[in-house]
Amino acid sequence: xxxxxxxxxxxxxxxxxxxxxxxxxxxxxxxxxxxxxxxxxxxxxxxxxxxxxxxxxxxxxxxxxxxxxxxxxxxxxxxxxxxxxxxxxxxxxxxxxxxxxxxxxxxxxxxxxxxxxxxxxxxxxxxxxxxxxxxxxxxxxxxxxxxxxxxxxxxxxxxxxxxxxxxxxxxxxxxxxxxxxxxxxxxxxxxxxxxxxxxxxxxxxxxxxxxxxxxxxxxxxxxxxxxxxxxxxxxxxxxxxxxxxxxxxxxxxxxxxxxxxxxxxxxxxxxxxxxxxxxxxxxxxxxxxxxxxxxxxxxxxxxxxxxxxxxxxxxxxxxxxxxxxxxxxxxxxxxxxxxxxxxxxxxxxxxxxxxxxxxxxxxxxxxxxxxxxxxxxxxxxxxxxxxxxxxxxxxxxxxxxxxxxxxxxxxxxxxxxxxxx
Amino acid sequence: xxxxxxxxxxxxxxxxxxxxxxxxxxxxxxxxxxxxxxxxxxxxxxxxxxxxxxxxxxxxxxxxxxxxxxxxxxxxxxxxxxxxxxxxxxxxxxxxxxxxxxxxxxxxxxxxxxxxxxxxxxxxxxxxxxxxxxxxxxxxxxxxxxxxxxxxxxxxxxxxxxxxxxxxxxxxxxxxxxxxxxxxxxxxxxxxxxxxxxxxxxxxxxxxxxxxxxxxxxxxxxxxxxxxxxxxxxxxxxxxxxxxxxxxxxxxxxxxxxxxxxxxxxxxxxxxxxxxxxxxxxxxxxxxxxxxxxxxxxxxxxxxxxxxxxxxxxxxxxxxxxxxxxxxxxxxxxxxxxxxxxxxxxxxxxxxxxxxxxxxxxxxxxxxxxxxxxxxxxxxxxxxxxxxxxxxxxxxxxxxxxxxxxxxxxxxxxxxxxxxx
Numbered sequence: 001x002x003x004x005x006x007x008x009x010x011x012x013x014x015x016x017x018x019x020x021x022x023x024x025x026x027x028x029x030x031x032x033x034x035x036x037x038x039x040x041x042x043x044x045x046x047x048x049x050x051x052x053x054x055x056x057x058x059x060x061x062x063x064x065x066x067x068x069x070x071x072x073x074x075x076x077x078x079x080x081x082x083x084x085x086x087x088x089x090x091x092x093x094x095x096x097x098x099x100x101x102x103x104x105x106x107x108x109x110x111x112x113x114x115x116x117x118x119x120x121x122x123x124x125x126x127x128x129x130x131x132x133x134x135x136x137x138x139x140x141x142x143x144x145x146x147x148x149x150x151x152x153x154x155x156x157x158x159x160x161x162x163x164x165x166x167x168x169x170x171x172x173x174x175x176x177x178x179x180x181x182x183x184x185x186x187x188x189x190x191x192x193x194x195x196x197x198x199x200x201x202x203x204x205x206x207x208x209x210x211x212x213x214x215x216x217x218x219x220x221x222x223x224x225x226x227x228x229x230x231x232x233x234x235x236x237x238x239x240x241x242x243x244x245x246x247x248x249x250x251x252x253x254x255x256x257x258x259x260x261x262x263x264x265x266x267x268x269x270x271x272x273x274x275x276x277x278x279x280x281x282x283x284x285x286x287x288x289x290x291x292x293x294x295x296x297x298x299x300x301x302x303x304x305x306x307x308x309x310x311x312x313x314x315x316x317x318x319x320x321x322x323x324x325x326x327x328x329x330x331x332x333x334x335x336x337x338x339x340x341x342x343x344x345x346x347x348x349x350x351x352x353x354x355x356x357x358x359x360x361x362x363x364x365x366x367x368x369x370x371x372x373x374x375x376x377x378x379x380x381x382x383x384x385x386x387x388x389x390x391x392x393x394x395x396x397x398x399x400x401x402x403x404x405x406x407x408x409x410x411x412x413x414x415x416x417x418x419x420x421x
Numbered sequence: 422x423x424x425x426x427x428x429x430x431x432x433x434x435x436x437x438x439x440x441x442x443x444x445x446x447x448x449x450x451x452x453x454x455x456x457x458x459x460x461x462x463x464x465x466x467x468x469x470x471x472x473x474x475x476x477x478x479x480x481x482x483x484x485x486x487x488x489x490x491x492x493x494x495x496x497x498x499x500x501x502x503x504x505x506x507x508x509x510x511x512x513x514x515x516x517x518x519x520x521x522x523x524x525x526x527x528x529x530x531x532x533x534x535x536x537x538x539x540x541x542x543x544x545x546x547x548x549x550x551x552x553x554x555x556x557x558x559x560x561x562x563x564x565x566x567x568x569x570x571x572x573x574x575x576x577x578x579x580x581x582x583x584x585x586x587x588x589x590x591x592x593x594x595x596x597x598x599x600x601x602x603x604x605x606x607x608x609x610x611x612x613x614x615x616x617x618x619x620x621x622x623x624x625x626x627x628x629x630x631x632x633x634x635x636x637x638x639x640x641x642x643x644x645x646x647x648x649x650x651x652x653x654x655x656x657x658x659x660x661x662x663x664x665x666x667x668x669x670x671x672x673x674x675x676x677x678x679x680x681x682x683x684x685x686x687x688x689x690x691x692x693x694x695x696x697x698x699x700x701x702x703x704x705x706x707x708x709x710x711x712x713x714x715x716x717x718x719x720x721x722x723x724x725x726x727x728x729x730x731x732x733x734x735x736x737x738x739x740x741x742x743x744x745x746x747x748x749x750x751x752x753x754x755x756x757x758x759x760x761x762x763x764x765x766x767x768x769x770x771x772x773x774x775x776x777x778x779x780x781x782x783x784x785x786x787x788x789x790x791x792x793x794x795x796x797x798x799x800x801x802x803x804x805x806x807x808x809x810x811x812x813x814x815x816x817x818x819x820x821x822x823x824x825x826x827x828x829x830x831x832x833x834x835x836x837x838x839x840x841x842x
Binding site: 199200201213215217218220222223224225226227228229230231232234235236247311312313315316317318319320346348349350351 | 620621622634636638639641643644645646647648649650651652653655656657668732733734736737738739740741767769770771772
């Protein structure tokens with residue numbers, strides 16, 4: 001009985017996280033629970049301060065429909081985005097908003113000391129509102145690179161080879177710490193707060209320093225045997241091309257369509273030398289907009305390569321929607337028509353007719369929002385804690401809600417669960 | 422309580438279907454149920470004749486471990502494979518074995534009358550053992566082409582455009598009828614009775630008149646928005662090639678690697694004319710084995726195209742295993758080395774190192790076995806029926822177990838469920 005009731009609470013709270021405000025009728029429709037169960041659960045959540053009433057919708061017949069939302073202060077989390085050039089910290093709340101933030105450049109070619117990460121977390125941790133109800137429940141981190149079977153992080157850009165990040169942070173901060181690979185944190189944000197809410201069958205293409213694909217089938221993520229599904233960046237798009245990839249081969253999608261490679265191609269074509277340091281992909285986009293033929297040629301090539309590769313992916317996966325995110329989202333008016341053309345040309349007609357291609361609305365905060373969402377979902381996945389939220393709050397007022405240290409060492413095994421609808 | 426117990430029964434019976442024989446300890450380990458629950462469930466199944474004892478394993482310590490298996494005669498099904506050139510019927514039993522069969526050629530270029538299908542089903546239906554315990558529970562059909570939203574079948578090879586096959590058969594036979602697309606019936610057989618038992622992350626490449634890919638992620642099939650995932654046949658593998666595909670484009674995988682196109686390429690290269698009618702892909706394989714350079718060149722091209730395409734699919738899906746099935750399985754010693762080469766060359770190293778490529782062991786009966794498995798799984802998915810099997814048997818002795826006609830019109834929505842582990 002308790003387990004079932006806990007699942008109700010989870011479903012309702014997760015739904016409100018996505019929709020921000022909803023009526024009782026919305027909740028009944030979305031969760032498939034009956035009126036009685038929803039009423040009991042909502043009363044429980046109202047009593048414990050997890051949700052609150054925020055007004056009512058006018059109606060021509062019957063009584064007004066009460067509007068409900070999550071209490072933003074029910075719990076706080078710390079979200080960290082370990083980017084290749086910048087690390088970012090945010091204090092986030094129970095509705096996924098970023099309440100305060102701290103950013104810092106990463107020194108290129110140097111190892112990032114863990115102490116910098118701890119320092120950043122402590123900085124935003126001090127900003128918990130004194131008047132707030134909740135305490136900091138956990139830290140969630142979006143990391144680049146990969147995690148080995150011992151849970152240690154390998155990330156070339158940060159100079160880490162086998163760093164036990166989770167253990168180190170947990171000991172220093174006395175908070176549960178969840179880790180997720182950066183390409184997957186983006187997908188998580190898109191799924192819960194972005195365009196991924198619109199579909200159960202969709203692909204999420206993200207470009208930046210690399211190119212990655214997130215895949216959803218029936219609402220569930222496709223992650224693959226060693227959690228490496230979506231490596232579209234290392235598909236060889238042009239076998240005869242000379243573009244050298246980080247992986248050592250030539251003609252990979254990433255060697256053509258990643259941001260550093262867009263800049264490289266433009267600089268090579270323009271024979272600009274000694275200027276590469278501060279030249280950004282945004283500038284290539286801007287020059288293409290202003291009519292620079294060389295910039296346009298690079299964009300054309302990038303759009304065609306991405307489109308052909310997405311056509312292939314669509315044939316394999318039959319999505320309803322493709323969401324474009326990361327740096328290419330900044331040049332969507334240049335790239336989307338090219339991508340659409342190639343998808344229609346190279347995709348199988350029955351699959352690509354009606355296939356929508358949209359641009360992400362989450363901008364550069366996407367990974368912080370993904371980490372915030374991970375922390376939120378891990379928090380509510382603990383049904384007992386959700387049921388007893390007022391108890392936890394009392395017990396740990398002003399400090400962290402502690403969990404046994406051995407529980408949930410890594411977010412990896414749970415990510416499938418938190419992503420599923 | 423009933424629902425839970427029904428689920429136990431399902432898990433145990435499904436496990437025994439895969440393993441054929443198992444000990445109590447195997448069942449406990451596989452299902453995760455405790456000794457008490459397993460003992461109760463087994464006793465129930467033994468009492469009702471669903472399972473039986475078939476001997477015991479010797480053991481050096483303790484008492485002998487009892488071996489259990491499903492009772493082959495607990496229920497029968499009729500499996501039908503509507504192939505492009507041949508339709509096949511089989512009476513199948515509760516362990517998925519084909520007890521008797523009937524085959525018939527399809528007249529090319531003519532519409533296949535439904536009466537032929539009904540006739541074939543009736544022929545094998547008469548073969549139910551008189552001494553058997555069970556009755557025919559349902560008919561499961563593997564069909565080519567596609568199903569529209571009304572459940573009608575469109576299949577060019579059979580001359581059907583919108584045929585209400587399920588309804589027609591159900592009315593004529595007074596049996597539940599389940600339908601599944603042919604490429605997916607193969608995958609179903611491979612998943613339950615073949616190499617797909619070995620992995621939760623695998624791909625199933627099948628060639629024949631077309632080329633299709635079955636995709637499994639975490640034990641679940643990836644089917645896509647309109648159930649069209651896996652259309653690898655219409656990936657354009659060689660954009661500059663002249664090979665014309667059925668879809669109207671050139672250079673598709675299918676236009677190069679399907680069996681009719683393997684034959685076509687060989688005949689074109691050999692300038693053999695007026696002989697194409699009876700020339701089979703098996704003969705091209707045989708000639709390649711005998712050293713015919715033109716046959717070898719065609720096989721080489723097919724292997725390379727399939728390998729490069731599978732490399733791409735592996736990058737996207739990170740499988741642990743790729744199973745090759747259909748016509749290419751007959752030339753595996755020629756094709757597998759080529760495919761492995763290209764997969765290693767074009768796949769991302771971290772994903773393809775250690776990736777296994779195996780050949781299906783199910784042979785040309787694969788779709789009949791898939792249909793038999795579909796019927797079996799639909800049967801046991803009805804927990805109440807599984808719990809009350811003896812009642813159903815008594816009530817319908819010698820005739821079909823009838824279901825309300827409106828229930829389960831099509832197997833489509835349920836296929837995800839029956840395929841999942």
